[in-house]
Amino acid sequence: MTLDPEDNLLRALPAHDVRPRQREHIRRRAHALLTQRRMSHPLAFRVSSAYHRCIEPAALVILGFAYMAMTVRNTLAIYQ
């Protein structure tokens, strides 16, 4: 993107920050939401979630390859 002469001046405009009190208020409210999420995810749910996200897909892929290998081997056996 080519820059116009004013772009350097615009890019140099300061990013004034929000008032400290408001800054802290937003941070605390966001933390409260994040804490709520941590508390609502007990260990059993995390384990189950890891199983569904990682182990199950991996098992399906391995079974798929095994089936393909078996099919190829059986097909080759016809011609031997």
Add this chain to the structure above:
Amino acid sequence: MAGPPDDEILRGLGRGDARVFDAVYASLRAPLYAFLVRLSGQVSLAEDLLQETWLRLARSAPDLPAGTQLRPWLFTVARNLYRSHRRWSLLDGERLRQFHLVPATDSPSPFEALASSQTERALERAIVRLPLEMREVLLLCAVSGFEPVQAASVLGITPEATRQRLSRARARLRELLALDEKALP
């Protein structure tokens, strides 16, 4: 923004990791706030919208798809929140006009008072006087440094339309600055 890739940040937020939030918050809070103040022209509204934007991130992080880029996502949410607020305000404005209670609209930029030079003051004055569509694209591309392709995704338009709007915004900005004779050195 230097630091871990956005996917790693989203996973951290999804786990409820407050330290990850604090790092993103520290990095993007001021640019996002400045965008909202210049977009809306009102500090109190910008503060409310800023809060809502960050709370949406805290709530939505686990549901965001992998590959989501945080900075454009945050600016998209902030911009859409302002647009929604403005739509409702205009409806209220219509009701107020019916009762002859039209509020003042020609307010100076909140950052004008904080400007450290004549040039900066002139730019802040000109930005707040731009039509909304031009102001949005100028703030995203020329001030916040988004490439037109990224700004296009924030605005929900094509990159070509973004470039055209940016070109018109720059032309209009120059006109406004020329009207303010003391603007540029």
